Amino acid sequence: MNSKERLTRRLAGKPVDRAPNCNLIMAFAPLYIGKPQSQFYLDYKVLVESNLRVAKDFDLDILGAISDPFREVFDFGGKVEFPEDDIPLCSDNLLKSYEDLPKLQIFDPYRSTRMQDRIQGIELYKREAGSEYPIMGWVEAPFAEAVDLRGMNEIMLDVYDHPEKLHQLLEICLEAEIRSAVAQIKAGADLIGMGDAAASLLGPDLFGAFALPYEQRLIAAVHEAGALARLHICGNTTAILNLMKLSGADIIDVDWKVNFKLACETYRGYAAACGNFDPVAVVQQGTPARIREAVWKCLDAGDANTLIMAGCEIPLSTPHENLKAIAEALRDYPRY
Amino acid sequence: MRANEIKDLIIKGDAAGTAWGVEEMLAAGLAVDDIIQGILVSAMNVVGERFREGQIFVPEMLIAARAMKAGLKILEPLILQAGRKYLGKVVIGTVKGDLHDIGKNLVGTMLQGAGWDVVDLGVDVAPEKFLKAVKEQKPAAIGLSALLSTTMGSMKTVLGLLEQEGLRSQVKVLVGGAPVSEKYATEIGADGYAPDAGTAVHVFARYAS
Ligand code: B12
Numbered sequence: 311m312n313s314k315e316r317l318t319r320r321l322a323g324k325p326v327d328r329a330p331n332c333n334l335i336m337a338f339a340p341l342y343i344g345k346p347q348s349q350f351y352l353d354y355k356v357l358v359e360s361n362l363r364v365a366k367d368f369d370l371d372i373l374g375a376i377s378d379p380f381r382e383v384f385d386f387g388g389k390v391e392f393p394e395d396d397i398p399l400c401s402d403n404l405l406k407s408y409e410d411l412p413k414l415q416i417f418d419p420y421r422s423t424r425m426q427d428r429i430q431g432i433e434l435y436k437r438e439a440g441s442e443y444p445i446m447g448w449v450e451a452p453f454a455e456a457v458d459l460r461g462m463n464e465i466m467l468d469v470y471d472h473p474e475k476l477h478q479l480l481e482i483c484l485e486a487e488i489r490s491a492v493a494q495i496k497a498g499a500d501l502i503g504m505g506d507a508a509a510s511l512l513g514p515d516l517f518g519a520f521a522l523p524y525e526q527r528l529i530a531a532v533h534e535a536g537a538l539a540r541l542h543i544c545g546n547t548t549a550i551l552n553l554m555k556l557s558g559a560d561i562i563d564v565d566w567k568v569n570f571k572l573a574c575e576t577y578r579g580y581a582a583a584c585g586n587f588d589p590v591a592v593v594q595q596g597t598p599a600r601i602r603e604a605v606w607k608c609l610d611a612g613d614a615n616t617l618i619m620a621g622c623e624i625p626l627s628t629p630h631e632n633l634k635a636i637a638e639a640l641r642d643y644p645r646y
Numbered sequence: 647m648r649a650n651e652i653k654d655l656i657i658k659g660d661a662a663g664t665a666w667g668v669e670e671m672l673a674a675g676l677a678v679d680d681i682i683q684g685i686l687v688s689a690m691n692v693v694g695e696r697f698r699e700g701q702i703f704v705p706e707m708l709i710a711a712r713a714m715k716a717g718l719k720i721l722e723p724l725i726l727q728a729g730r731k732y733l734g735k736v737v738i739g740t741v742k743g744d745l746h747d748i749g750k751n752l753v754g755t756m757l758q759g760a761g762w763d764v765v766d767l768g769v770d771v772a773p774e775k776f777l778k779a780v781k782e783q784k785p786a787a788i789g790l791s792a793l794l795s796t797t798m799g800s801m802k803t804v805l806g807l808l809e810q811e812g813l814r815s816q817v818k819v820l821v822g823g824a825p826v827s828e829k830y831a832t833e834i835g836a837d838g839y840a841p842d843a844g845t846a847v848h849v850f851a852r853y854a855s
Binding site: 396399400462463467469470511512513516548549590594625626627635 | 659695700701702704705706708709712743745747748751769770796825
């Protein structure tokens with residue numbers, strides 16, 4: 311059973327040899343193959359090569375084009391720095407005032423710099439391993455993108471001070487993300503992941519007003535273009551689980567602060583829950599024995615379609631034996 | 647307007663109403679300290695509590711903090727005039743390599759509301775910059791914020807640097823941020839830790855001059 315079959319069968323609730331290993335890999339990948347961080351963000355060949363190596367060596371079941379949150383910001387014209395050996399940095403907000411909103415041009419992914427690089431990454435994945443692995447494109451969800459463009463503190467006040475303007479900004483973000491997602495699907499992505507971590511800071515009312523409707527429209531567009539959708543909101547999302555299930559996503563990631571059993575129950579009939587052990591305390595700092603226990607606990611709490619990952623990105627400095635331990639725990643689980 | 651009504655305005659995040667209410671309280675002859683402790687601080691305690699319990703979220707906390715600040719602004723000239731003393735000075739900042747500042751800002755505002763003179767060094771603050779601030783500002787305490795497991799090590803560097811410069815005994819060091827724990831704080835030799843902004847006010851209060 312290859313990874314593609316494994317994920318498809320598991321999502322359908324059909325028997326599998328082991329639950330798919332859906333960990334999110336970013337900064338860990340270039341470090342693993344001994345390449346400087348900056349190349350991972352700027353050169354799709356490095357992103358693809360390093361992720362393929364990680365997937366093969368640690369039995370991951372998805373090849374992802376996720377790297378950092380600032381691809382779209384860059385293509386909108388924002389300033390992003392790429393330190394030689396660190397993650398990208400965006401310390402200056404592009405949209406300081408809503409007066410500049412009309413100047414915000416939605417980019418064409420095919421003529422952009424960083425989204426175009428991601429599209430090429432998907433094409434390369436497809437050529438190298440498209441029949442074996444599901445290929446996952448990535449976009450920021452509209453609310454997260456608005457935060458990337460305007461700043462977290464600003465958006466957190468805009469929800470009360472400038473709701474109309476914020477909706478205008480969200481429409482622009484939505485359009486950019488739909489174009490980016492569809493282009494990745496055309497390039498061969500089987501699923502599109504979307505990150506909306508910033509939305510975890512909203513309570514249910516505001517999440518329902520400013521995040522969910524845009525997630526729904528983005529996900530509908532992904533489905534229409536023929537791919538699956540994966541919603542990733544890290545942080546403690548307990549208060550919005552009930553709303554997230556209405557997003558339409560096929561896979562919903564669950565961070566470690568959420569009770570996984572509750573999440574699986576909430577998503578039953580709506581989506582496959584994917585989670586949820588602590589990336590830092592368990593994966594980076596834990597022992598293989600502790601990791602096995604954590605993985606099995608998630609599998610015990612889950613359903614026949616439950617997927618497994620650490621609540622968020624695998625930390626850069628994770629010991630290799632710990633990442634191996636996740637795969638081994640999945641392989642050895644006795645109760646599939 | 648009654649004290650409770652102003653408190654409600656703060657909790658609701660109504661900055662203009664809060665400012666107006668505070669002016670009214672002053673006109674009615676209430677003492678500055680009573681307004682700060684009885685209204686502003688007490689309202690923010692409620693806000694901190696509700697945030698901790700998941701009844702309100704970050705935007706509500708931020709607009710409440712802003713309303714509290716609007717009230718504080720009315721009082722500022724009087725505070726200085728009356729020679730009212732701050733609880734002391736604190737320097738806060740997010741450690742090197744880390745850009746997360748929402749939590750740090752909330753802690754700063756709550757401390758300000760509680761009567762501290764707060765110097766905010768911003769984000770991505772190098773250990774040397776904390777050291778410089780300690781030398782120049784002579785704060786009673788510094789507060790370090792880190793949200794990344796990769797940057798929390800910088801807290802230890804700051805402590806080491808203070809030690810090396812012989813300044814460690816002159817300043818209390820408090821740490822916080824999502825990946826930081828009481829255990830970690832003890833391990834690196836910090837003086838205190840708080841899981842949220844409301845608790846931070848209590849922890850810092852131990853070191854008021
Ligand atoms: C908002 C956010 C961002 C925003 C930050 C915007 C901003 N201006 O702050 C942006 C998009 C820029 C961002 C970027 C990144 N982020 Co981020 N982000 C978050 C998010 C969603 C919320 C953090 C937050 O604001 N919480 C709300 C505040 C109120 O809580 P708090 O900060 O914990 O503060 C409270 C307490 O901790 C305490 N406190 C805080 N400081 C202090 C200090 C003292 C002295 C005391 C006493 C108390 C105290 O009081 C506060 C108030 O109650 C979290 C996930 C989540 N939902 O929690 C991830 C998260 C923190 N980010 C994460 C990551 C990995 C990143 C990136 C590396 C992603 C990437 N690969 O590019 C980058 C790093 C950028 C950088 N160099 O810093 C991870 C960190 C994992 C880890 N433990 O290492 C998290 C946990 C997401 C996850 N699950 O993986 N992020």
